[in-house]
Amino acid sequence: MAYSLHFSALVVKYLPFFAVLRRPAAWLFTGALLGAHPARSQAPDLLAATYYVTGWLPLGGPTLGEEAPHLLAAPAPIPLTVGQSVKTTAASDEAQLYTFHMMAGQVAHVVADQQGADVVVTAQDPNDQPLAEVDNPNGSKGLEILWLQAATAGNYRVAVHPLEKNSTGTYQITLEAVRAATPADAQRLRAQQLMAEGRKLRGALTLRASSAAERQAATDKFAATYATWHELKDVREANLAMLSLAITSANAALVAAKLPSSTNKMTVYYSPGFEARALAIRANLEPALAFLTTKLHVSPVVNLAILNQAGWLLPHPQLQIPYGTPHSVPGLVLLPATLEFDKAVVAALKSGLTASQLRALEAAGGFIEQQMQAYFEDIAYHEMGHLYAYDYGVKAPTHWISEFLATYLMESYLIEN
Numbered sequence: 001m002a003y004s005l006h007f008s009a010l011v012v013k014y015l016p017f018f019a020v021l022r023r024p025a026a027w028l029f030t031g032a033l034l035g036a037h038p039a040r041s042q043a044p045d046l047l048a049a050t051y052y053v054t055g056w057l058p059l060g061g062p063t064l065g066e067e068a069p070h071l072l073a074a075p076a077p078i079p080l081t082v083g084q085s086v087k088t089t090a091a092s093d094e095a096q097l098y099t100f101h102m103m104a105g106q107v108a109h110v111v112a113d114q115q116g117a118d119v120v121v122t123a124q125d126p127n128d129q130p131l132a133e134v135d136n137p138n139g140s141k142g143l144e145i146l147w148l149q150a151a152t153a154g155n156y157r158v159a160v161h162p163l164e165k166n167s168t169g170t171y172q173i174t175l176e177a178v179r180a181a182t183p184a185d186a187q188r189l190r191a192q193q194l195m196a197e198g199r200k201l202r203g204a205l206t207l208r209a210s211s212a213a214e215r216q217a218a219t220d221k222f223a224a225t226y227a228t229w230h231e232l233k234d235v236r237e238a239n240l241a242m243l244s245l246a247i248t249s250a251n252a253a254l255v256a257a258k259l260p261s262s263t264n265k266m267t268v269y270y271s272p273g274f275e276a277r278a279l280a281i282r283a284n285l286e287p288a289l290a291f292l293t294t295k296l297h298v299s300p301v302v303n304l305a306i307l308n309q310a311g312w313l314l315p316h317p318q319l320q321i322p323y324g325t326p327h328s329v330p331g332l333v334l335l336p337a338t339l340e341f342d343k344a345v346v347a348a349l350k351s352g353l354t355a356s357q358l359r360a361l362e363a364a365g366g367f368i369e370q371q372m373q374a375y376f377e378d379i380a381y382h383e384m385g386h387l388y389a390y391d392y393g394v395k396a397p398t399h400w401i402s403e404f405l406a407t408y409l410m411e412s413y414l415i416e417n
């Protein structure tokens with residue numbers, strides 16, 4: 001079942017992937033992922049990684065440097081009773097308010113199920129003081145779960161507002177429970193607080209200028225959040241904390257690891273022994289940086305990391321991206337230092353081809369090894385495309401549009417140059 005889901009995700013994600021159209025080997029690679037091939041066993045990992053990094057963890061979802069929207073004046077709050085759900089459309093420019101009564105010491109559990117609206121959920125005490133805020137990096141789908149504890153008896157309020165002004169969509173809010181606090185609740189409240197602090201620190205960062213120490217401070221909060229949810233065996237919340245950590249920490253982790261680096265127009269970090277490859281790849285990519293900056297009038301930080309297998313997970317160990325899969329996170333494009341991954345894919349492809357098929361393929365585009373390596377190296381431009389699209393302010397509503405844009409930017413450079 002999981003496989004067929006990946007299959008559908010692939011079809012949706014890769015149909016607009018123009019790079020695939022460029023080389024016969026890339027077509028074969030796609031065919032292999034689609035199933036009728038020995039390389040198929042690699043598909044779930046690859047796709048999970050791609051989905052995670054380019055889709056669900058979009059460079060348009062969890063945001064660096066973005067301020068939470070402000071609460072605006074709103075109509076009277078809607079009373080909620082335990083077990084009751086309200087399904088509604090997020091208001092485009094104002095908070096929607098809900099209220100319920102709590103006794104001193106009680107804990108409330110509120111769930112907002114995002115069904116097209118990416119919302120921020122906040123809580124205020126009876127004196128209108130802010131109590132809690134949740135906004136996970138899960139875009140417009142999935143749950144925002146809010147815990148709050150009453151210091152005094154009274155009417156507490158929960159406000160729901162869209163992350164972006166003038167965006168609307170559906171969500172359903174449910175007051176799951178109001179009950180006496182348990183020891184686990186104290187941990188939940190603590191984790192929620194740590195997450196909010198991490199988001200605040202991350203919000204103060206900018207992609208253009210923020211020190212490793214500043215990133216590290218935010219990262220530490222997410223790590224502590226993760227540890228707390230992990231202890232509570234709450235996998236969902238732990239994963240969201242991990243994701244927040246990952247998108248914040250990549251560059252900080254590389255700096256902390258004291259990898260060798262070289263700064264020109266781009267900074268490249270590389271595993272020891274791979275300086276030549278690192279500088280060569282950077283030399284290829286820097287003209288694209290200039291091209292995209294001129295065309296789009298934005299200049300995101302695009303650092304590069306050329307990492308071997310030993311260092312591959314340094315930037316974000318939590319994501320467990322399989323070694324060799326090119327990907328990007330805010331501020332950083334990651335490529336493998338060695339080519340085992342390309343070679344494994346080529347070997348799997350070749351083993352499924354007849355000699356005449358292989359000859360036909362190579363007649364069309366050169367040695368399949370070269371075609372495949374060129375294809376994988378071009379993905380670096382695609383990853384840069386993600387960072388530009390993001391810095392340009394594009395928040396793609398679906399994953400394939402995000403992939404399309406990244407590929408479009410890649411192609412616009414490759415075709416003109």
Ligand SMILES: [Zn+2]
Pocket residue numbers: 054382383386402403406
């Ligand atoms: Zn992508």
